[in-house]
Amino acid sequence: MGTGPAVVRLHGWPGDHADYRAVTPLLSDRADMVVPDLRGFGASDKQRDEPATAYSADAQARSVLGLIDELGVDAPVIAGYDIGSRITTRSFLRPGASG
Numbered sequence: 001m002g003t004g005p006a007v008v009r010l011h012g013w014p015g016d017h018a019d020y021r022a023v024t025p026l027l028s029d030r031a032d033m034v035v036p037d038l039r040g041f042g043a044s045d046k047q048r049d050e051p052a053t054a055y056s057a058d059a060q061a062r063s064v065l066g067l068i069d070e071l072g073v074d075a076p077v078i079a080g081y082d083i084g085s086r087i088t089t090r091s092f093l094r095p096g097a098s099g
Contacts, residue, residue, distance in 0.1 A: 004031040006073040008064065011035075012082025016042025034071065038087065039063055057083070061090035 007027065011019040017035045024033050037044040040055050047054035064087060068076055080088045 003029075006032040006034060006071075006076040008034045008036075008068065008073075008076045008078045010038060010064065010078070010080030010084030010087050011041065012080070012084050014041070015082075018042070031077075032073075034067070034073065034076070036064070036067055038084070057086045057090040060087040065091055 009020050009023070011017060016037045020033075020035050024035055027033055038060055039045070039047060053059060060083075064078070078088045078091055079085075
């Protein structure tokens with residue numbers, strides 16, 4: 001485990017958690033790295049709901065925030081690229097979010 005803040009990295013389209021395979025080891029001694037697969041990518045579960053509902057940026061943000069809560073992570077740094085950056089933005093626009 002790192003000694004610094006938790007860092008949540010969100011991949012872009014059409015990637016998965018492996019997009020950060022070169023970066024994660026470089027930061028893992030300084031931060032607790034969380035690198036999930038977004039819904040519908042990589043090893044994530046596949047939702048049966050309508051894509052507009054289950055895979056929207058807001059739905060993805062809810063999933064990421066749920067993961068953060070489930071892990072008990074306090075005040076993580078959240079960063080992403082491509083669709084991951086949009087989900088990051090949506091995460092901070094949710095009621096009660098802080099940044």
